[in-house]
Amino acid sequence: AVAAGFEVVNALQLDKVQLTFKGVKGDKGEEDVTNKDVILNLQKPLGRPINGFRLAPDAEAVVAEAILAHLGGGPPADERGLQALQGLAIRALLNQGYQVEVSWRSVSDTLRDLGCKQVDGRWYLPGEDVAGATFEIRDEASAIGWLRQVIEQQGPQRLGTLIPRFQEASAGVVIRKELRELLAENFVLDAPTNTWRLPTPQERERLNDAKALGQRREIRRWLAGKAGRHYDDVELAELALAAFGFGLHEAVLAIAPLVRAEALPDSTRNELDQVQVIARMKLEASREAGAVQLPML
Numbered sequence: 001a002v003a004a005g006f007e008v009v010n011a012l013q014l015d016k017v018q019l020t021f022k023g024v025k026g027d028k029g030e031e032d033v034t035n036k037d038v039i040l041n042l043q044k045p046l047g048r049p050i051n052g053f054r055l056a057p058d059a060e061a062v063v064a065e066a067i068l069a070h071l072g073g074g075p076p077a078d079e080r081g082l083q084a085l086q087g088l089a090i091r092a093l094l095n096q097g098y099q100v101e102v103s104w105r106s107v108s109d110t111l112r113d114l115g116c117k118q119v120d121g122r123w124y125l126p127g128e129d130v131a132g133a134t135f136e137i138r139d140e141a142s143a144i145g146w147l148r149q150v151i152e153q154q155g156p157q158r159l160g161t162l163i164p165r166f167q168e169a170s171a172g173v174v175i176r177k178e179l180r181e182l183l184a185e186n187f188v189l190d191a192p193t194n195t196w197r198l199p200t201p202q203e204r205e206r207l208n209d210a211k212a213l214g215q216r217r218e219i220r221r222w223l224a225g226k227a228g229r230h231y232d233d234v235e236l237a238e239l240a241l242a243a244f245g246f247g248l249h250e251a252v253l254a255i256a257p258l259v260r261a262e263a264l265p266d267s268t269r270n271e272l273d274q275v276q277v278i279a280r281m282k283l284e285a286s287r288e289a290g291a292v293q294l295p296m297l
Contacts, residue, residue: 058228059098063110064217066092068210071116071125080122082108113217113224115207117185119144127199127207130186137170140177144186146170148198151187156195159183191285215242219251233263237272249279 070088071080078084086107093102111118115126120140124130130144137143146169151157159180166179175182183189187196188203199207206212219239221227231239236259243251256276261269 059093060110062092062096063089064114068213077122085123113220114213115216125208127204137173140175143170143175144182151198156190156197158195216246219243219248223251223254233260237264237268240272241275244275244279249282252276252279
């Protein structure tokens with residue numbers, strides 16, 4: 001096996017229930033039998049290996065790019081499930097010469113790092129409009145449709161106004177996500193009025209921009225300790241400023257303090273100081289209002 005190019009990963013010895021694999025001895029037919037089986041786990045190192053639960057950074061980038069291209073093409077519902085996306089990831093990695101071992105968990109992690117949203121087991125880009133128009137709530141998608149119709153017909157809504165109406169309309173229906181999360185994933189919180197409104201076409205377009213989604217994925221992977229490389233001070237400053245642009249205020253306050261100010265140009269240092277102050281104010285205002293908002297671009 002080794003001569004054929006395989007590596008022995010491990011070996012197991014098992015007791016046999018039925019004695020087989022006989023070795024014949026001599027003219028009289030005297031024979032020995034073995035009561036053990038030896039199992040060799042072999043691996044032939046072709047391509048670049050990938051951990052089944054956490055993809056290597058370069059492999060994860062290949063998967064992320066394939067997912068963005070696929071979801072950006074508006075696939076049908078049966079091509080948005082995790083199983084279909086796992087198959088997509090495997091094909092993308094094979095085409096790039098990787099040794100394929102991709103778990104559902106690693107694909108799910110990539111989807112979340114990109115900011116994609118899951119509705120009734122199907123995945124969508126952050127700015128995609130999920131539900132059709134309906135006033136009957138049957139599941140998560142129709143719940144989003146119900147909220148959209150209310151906001152379209154009656155204008156921006158406060159959370160406190162929506163809660164009792166939503167509870168009444170969805171009585172007896174099992175919905176995995178709470179109202180706050182449905183609003184945060186599909187609508188925009190207007191800070192001055194503390195009301196939820198529909199995203200504009202321009203906001204939806206920015207949300208689904210592949211470059212912006214890639215930047216946000218990079219920020220989330222850095223926060224999770226999965227960046228896979230070292231960032232210098234200038235790169236960390238760029239990451240913090242990008243996070244501010246995405247509305248990731250907690251990320252701004254996590255990244256910016258790590259930057260050595262003396263390593264930055266004056267203009268960048270001043271901008272970084274300003275966004276930290278604003279991010280802190282935004283977070284405090286959000287906590288006081290009791291609002292939960294996923295960042296819009």
